[in-house]
Amino acid sequence: MTDLVPIGRALISVSDKGGLIEFARALAAQGVELISTGGTSIALRAAGLKVRDVSDVTGFPEMMDGRVKTLHPMVHGGLLALRDDDEHLVAMAAHGIEPIDLLVVNLYPFEATVAKGASYDDCIENIDIGGPAMIRAASKNHKFVTVVTDPEDYTALLAEMSANDGATSLKFRTRQAQIAYARTAAYDTAVSTWMAGAIAEEAPRRRSFSGTLAQTLRYGENPHQSAAFYTDGTNRPGVATAKQWQGKELSYNNINDTDAAFELVADLDRANPACVIVKHANPCGVAVGETLAQAYERAFDCDRTSAFGGIIALNQTLDGETAAKIAEIFTEVVIAPDATDEAKAIFAAKKNLRLLTTGALPDATEKALAWRQVSGGFLVQDRDVGQISLADLKVVTKRAPSEAELADMLFAWKVAKHVKSNAIIYVKDGATVGVGAGQMSRLDSTRVAARKSQDMAEVLGLPQPTTVGSVVASDAFFPFADGLLAAAQAGATAIIQPGGSMRDAEVIAAADEAGLAMVFTGMRHFRH
Structure with a gap:
């Protein structure tokens, strides 16, 4: 197969003009038409x-407002002709088709047009036709043709030509062809996804997802797994868009845990300073406070053992006081909308701590698709943006909850939404005091969370577990009364749960007998 192919003619058609002039001048300087x-x-x-x-x-x-300009045999023949095929050469000579050695195309800004909320007609007009057709043609013929679809590759192309006396190698052309096909695939994905939404097609016959490489990772969840991080172009505030101020690069697990922490803190009431501490994608401490430092201390006191080496998410600007408290133990990542210079200076002494700022909190009610791979396919669903207010709660026990209990119930319910099922959350005065996550039975989660509270009471020198006087949230209904009774034995006074079990009546009766207040939400929050 041909290796070095000199570039004599280039077709350039770009929407993004960044770096274009300098790049074109460099090509012209090498004699490229x-x-x-x-x-x-x-x-x-x-x-x-x-x-x-x-x-x-x-x-x-x-013609046709520029819709038709490159869809022509003189263009596609120049891109697709095999230079080592006599019949192709004869056809080129017979029809006056000149070879095109380099195609430089980036596409109409369809994704940006959709992102700014343009009308249906404007979005349609920004669907590129000639560009993808030429890119696919040039990529197919990478044996002879070089294709560039991203301005970031201009420098690499010029370096390749400089190293090869104006030619490109087959290895370079093949790599560029792969990049080009991925770009057209992502473009088609964007168009088809937008159109499915425009016609309210919730389950289109074919579904695809695309991303842009943000970072190659040292490894995946474990050292024997390779991994990479891709962004989806939505620019949702979070780990994908954050600025990293210090520390080594994020790992696969860092990114996963940081996302979980930041999404939870964004789901809490933004009127109050809030802190979330996450370990292995589950929160081990969540709290609000009068200050960010107080919120951190209260979250930390939920489970100090698990907080070591954890991920911390804050809903307000990180200040010096809070940074100083966080710096007292080893923390992997801190993510916040912003950070003061004082906070950055304090963290500067912690070389292994990563500080990320996002500029904003994500919208916890923003609808989007979430997907997960399974053997032979993938599952697609809406992101869980379910919200519950006081008006949605149904009191089902003889005793109604107090205002303080209701406030803690709603807080606990928010946290439960972000904890792996089966999830049981004990909350007291706006802070988690026990978290039970991912157990195979709800009773086990109830007991695990209560035991953690007992352990922390010993650490803090308290006379009784912090679950005494708390409320409990369960992400799904109690199938039996045993879990509810275990929560009562731990000192809980009120329960918030979805309801809907065949044994609701038994559970309600058990709550009444234990003197508990209980409300049903009518909504569950499984998280697997």
């Missing part, structure tokens, strides 16, 4: 570069 279209040719000519309009090549003017 430039062919271009529409706005690109205008920009090149204005910069004093000699450029040939694609209409001169095809013999047809651009």
Whole structure:
């Protein structure tokens, strides 16, 4: 197979003009003939570069508002012709088709058009046709043709040409072809996903997802697994868009846990400073406070053992006082909307701590798709954005909860939504005091959370477990009364749960006998 192929003619048609002029000048300096279209040719000519309009090549003017300009045999023949095939060469000579050695195309900004909320017609007009067609043609013929779809590859191409006396190697062309096919696939994914939403097609016959490489990772969940991190282009505030101020690069588990922590803190009431501490994707401490430092201390006191080496998410600007308290123990990552210079200076002494700032909190009510791979396919669902207010609660026991209990119930319910099922959350005065996550039975989760509270009472020198006088949230209904009774034995006074069990009546009766207040939400929050 042919290795080095010199570049003599280039067709350039780009929407993103960043770096275009410098790049084109470098090509021209190496004797490359430039062919271009529409706005690109205008920009090149204005910069004093000699450029040939694609209409001169095809013999047809651009028409239909630019919809038809490159869909022509003179273009596609120049891209697709096999230079080592005699029949192809004869056809080229017979029809006056000249070879195109380099295609530089980036597509109409469809994704950006959708992101800014443009009308249906505007989105349709920003679906590129000629660009993807040329990219696919050039990529198929990478034996002879080089294709560039991202401005970030301009430098690499020029370096390749410089190293090979104006030519490119087969290895380089193959890599660029793979990048190009991935780009057109992502583009088609964006269009099909948008169109499914536009016509309210909740389960389209075919579904695809795409991403852009943000970071190659040292390994995955375990050292024997390779991994990489991709962004989806939504720019949702979080770990994918955050600025990292210090520390080594994030690992696979860091990214996963940081996302879990930040999504939970964003789901809490933003009127109060809040802190979330996560370990292995589950919160081990969540609290609000009058200050961010107080919120951190209260979250830390839920489970100090698990908090070691954890991920901390804050809903307000990280200040010096809070940073100083966090710096007292080893923490992997701290993520917040912003951080003061004082906080950054304090963390600067902690070389292994990563500080991330996002500029904003994500919208906890924003609808989006979530997907998970299974053998032979993947599951797709809406992100869990379910919200419960006081008006949604149904009191089912003889005793109604107090205002303080109701406030803690709603707080506990928010936390339960972000804990692996089966989830049991004890909360007292706006802070978790026991978290039971991921157990095979709800009774086990209730007991685990209570035991953690007992352990922390000993650490803190308290006379009784912190669950005494707390409320309990369960992410799904209690199938039997045993879990509820275990919570009562731990000192809980009120329960919030979805309800809906065949044995609701038994559970309600047990709550009444124990003197508990209980409310049903009518909504569950399984998280697997």
